[in-house]
Amino acid sequence: MRIAVTGSIATDHLMTFPGRFADQFIADQLHTVSLSFLVDALDVRRGGVAPNICFGMGQLGASPILVGAAGADFEEYRAWLERHGVDTASVHISDVLHTARFVCTTDADHNQIGSFYAGAMSEARLIELKAVADRVQGLELVHIGADDPEAMLRHTEECRSRSIPFAADFSQQIARMDGDEIRALxxxxxxxxxxxxxxxxxxxxxxxxxxxxxxxxxxxxxxxxxxxxxxxxxxxxxxxxxVPQEEAKADPTGVGDAFRAGFLSGIAWGVSLERAAQLGCMLATLVIETVGTQEYELRRDHFMVRFTKAYGEEAAAEVNDHLTRVLPQA
Structure with missing residues (x-):
């Protein structure tokens, strides 16, 4: 089953400041703030809802098609995704804009100062799904995730006009949308x-x-x-x-994307909705136990032990039949 996943493509640049922001501000000078913080850690993480979902689907052998816009700086990210089973040939590369990124500094009190640069994401509205469908000999489902709002509308309208089934997933963009836009999507x-x-x-x-x-x-x-x-x-x-029992809770970022990755993989496999949801919940649990949205590793034995404990032998046997084709034994 050919599933295209549309949505934001981004990287997160996360820094740690060992002091307290509050100690650096002067109450009567807040109208002329000019500060620089010497940070002691920088963590660059791959992100964006569409690559996060595609990464999980790729791990499960569902061969997802990533659809979104990025900059010329996307090549290293592209190589990472392709190594993990993601088709990136339909990513639009901007001639002038960098890939979207979130830059955030966190202080010792866990206060944060952050900025989001949309960058090339704004060019996702230029992508035509027909070209994607023609390249892969047809699409059977398009997952429309949080992205440039005009891109989301265009993809939805094109799916309707071309009779391509689609999934609506507004997530972060719902706050900025009005009722008419949500109804249309x-x-x-x-x-x-x-x-x-x-x-x-x-x-x-x-x-x-x-x-x-x-x-x-x-x-x-x-x-x-x-x-x-x-x-x-x-x-x-x-x-x-x-949900399966957690072994730890390291970082909740990307848990929703992981659920979608598992669920859509189940749809691609042709299993029941209940089984697809179980697969999604298992994948989400692995992500919450890991720092980073694409840093987890799927190992079939470990996965199946936990899946069996959570959902029983019958469910596990059906899922294991699919996993044996894509995951190593260890």
């Missing part, structure tokens, strides 16, 4: 992804009730944090899936 989606808070925000901004939304999408997938995930569809009993 959601209506007719095969899948609608959100967390519990975003679910309420979608209903508030659109004015549509939960029942009305279920009448306009195929499946509504709501992540519930430590309580797992719930899948709803009109006229069907809800599916609820819990």
């Amino acid at each position: 959601m209506d007719g989606a095969a899948y609608l992804f959100s967390n519990e808070y975003e679910k309420g925000l979608i209903e508030s901004k659109t004015g549509w009730s939960d029942e009305e939304i279920l009448g306009k999408v195929g499946y509504r997938i709501t992540t519930l944090g430590a309580r797992g995930v719930r899948i709803d569809a009109a006229g069907e009993e809800p599916i609820e899936v819990g």
